[in-house]
Amino acid sequence: MKSLDDLRGIRDEVKKSLAMRAGGQRAKIVVGMGTCGIAAGARETMLAFVEALNAAAVTDVAVTATGCAGFCDQEPLVDVEVRGEPPVRYGRVTAEGARRIVQQHIVAGKVVEGLALG
Amino acid sequence: MKDLSHHLLDILENSAAAGATAASIHASWRGTWLDLEISDNGPGFPARVRHDPTDPFATTRTDRPIGLGLALLRATAEKTGGRLEPGTGPSGGVLLRASVNLGHPDAQPLGEVEDALCAAMLSWPALDLEVCIGPDRREVLDTRAVKGQLDGVEIGNPRVQGFLRRLLRSELAPLYDWAAAIPWNGSGSPGKGCRT
Numbered sequence: 061m062k063s064l065d066d067l068r069g070i071r072d073e074v075k076k077s078l079a080m081r082a083g084g085q086r087a088k089i090v091v092g093m094g095t096c097g098i099a100a101g102a103r104e105t106m107l108a109f110v111e112a113l114n115a116a117a118v119t120d121v122a123v124t125a126t127g128c129a130g131f132c133d134q135e136p137l138v139d140v141e142v143r144g145e146p147p148v149r150y151g152r153v154t155a156e157g158a159r160r161i162v163q164q165h166i167v168a169g170k171v172v173e174g175l176a177l178g
Numbered sequence: 179m180k181d182l183s184h185h186l187l188d189i190l191e192n193s194a195a196a197g198a199t200a201a202s203i204h205a206s207w208r209g210t211w212l213d214l215e216i217s218d219n220g221p222g223f224p225a226r227v228r229h230d231p232t233d234p235f236a237t238t239r240t241d242r243p244i245g246l247g248l249a250l251l252r253a254t255a256e257k258t259g260g261r262l263e264p265g266t267g268p269s270g271g272v273l274l275r276a277s278v279n280l281g282h283p284d285a286q287p288l289g290e291v292e293d294a295l296c297a298a299m300l301s302w303p304a305l306d307l308e309v310c311i312g313p314d315r316r317e318v319l320d321t322r323a324v325k326g327q328l329d330g331v332e333i334g335n336p337r338v339q340g341f342l343r344r345l346l347r348s349e350l351a352p353l354y355d356w357a358a359a360i361p362w363n364g365s366g367s368p369g370k371g372c373r374t
Contacts, residue, residue: 063345067327070341074331093301095247098188099179103297110300114336123334125301127195 077119085143087121087166091153092137094128100135101154108155109138112162121166134177140165150175179250181289182212182278187297188247189216189274194302196220196238198271202308204315205291205353210281210360211260212288216274217267231264251276258282280360288357292346295319299342300334311353318349 091097091106102125109123129137134151140161141147148171150161157175164172179185186203193201198220206213223231224238234249251274252262258279267273279285298307299321309319324342325333332338 064323064327067324067338067341070337071328071331074335074337075329078331091301093187093191093297095188095191095245095250098184098191099250103184103187103293106297106300107293110336110339114340123300127191 085120085122087140087142089121089123089161089166090126090139090141091123092127092129092135093125094132094135096128096132097135097137100132100152102136104155105136105138105153105158108158109162112159113166116162116167118162118166142166142169149177151177179254179286181287182214182254183289183291183294185251185254186214186216186291187294189251190294190298190302190305190307192247193218193220193272194298194305196272199304200306200308202310204310206311206313206315207353207356208313210279212278212280212357214274214276214278216272216276217269218271219269220271222266222270222272223264232262248274254278254286257284280357288354291350291353292343295346296339296343300339303332303334311350316352319346 089109091102093102113121131137136153138150138153139147160172164170190201198218201218204215232248232252234246255262255276255278259282260277260279263275265273306321307319310317
């Protein structure tokens with residue numbers, strides 16, 4: 061593979077920014093990535109989360125995946141787990157929904173009422 | 179699935195769920211035909227589904243007896259006159275060979291392969307991916323080599339992912355150029371494959 065030199069440059073910058081941050085990850089975003097989730101657009105949702113977190117300069121939130129949760133009708137399903145708070149499950153989260161969740165829930169600390177299941 | 183790249187992501191989910199730690203993808207083409215070969219180092223198909231892993235009622239799932247992933251890929255291939263051959267690779271893992279005629283009016287577009295690969299790296303960072311394209315098997319991704327350069331930084335780090343997405347888009351250009359030249363199919367960009 062070419063361009064691994066460029067990758068080393070990014071690695072060094074990321075390491076510097078991680079070294080400046082203490083306390084580890086404060087939240088986890090879990091996207092349903094089973095067959096039903098993928099067919100419903102979970103891939104676009106997941107990539108939108110990564111882009112929105114990047115754009116908001118949020119570096120202490122992890123984005124990860126899980127399998128089918130059994131509510132295929134509500135896919136893409138997303139669980140937001142903020143440390144010290146009860147987890148919130150969101151349904152039918154599009155890329156636009158992902159951006160709203162980052163702005164309102166992750167950055168401002170308010171559950172996105174129209175998307176949360178309950 | 180709206181395009182072939184979503185099928186690819188779904189197959190990689192199967193590998194990760196089965197406990198594989200590495201998957202290898204080779205995408206080649208001849209005329210208007212795309213030949214995909216995907217293998218992993220997992221345990222392979224269990225005996226109870228081995229007679230026909232593409233049967234939606236033969237599944238490894240334990241919560242309910244239906245699995246659609248391979249059935250959908252088979253349908254996607256067969257509606258273009260192609261086929262899906264599930265089998266066992268040399269290491270005992272799953273080996274899938276799919277052929278899809280992208281020149282067929284019912285073919286789905288290729289989609290954005292780099293997005294499928296990035297979503298796989300984010301979703302299952304422990305699953306190493308090796309991706310080659312073309313008849314000459316040109317390597318476009320080897321996550322072991324990438325991780326070797328990262329020195330502890332996670333492959334799912336957003337900045338690393340941004341870099342890899344751009345790099346893959348450029349490395350996959352021969353595949354996209356081939357698909358774009360096919361009448362009916364358009365290109366790797368969703369929307370261009372729409373034939374309404």
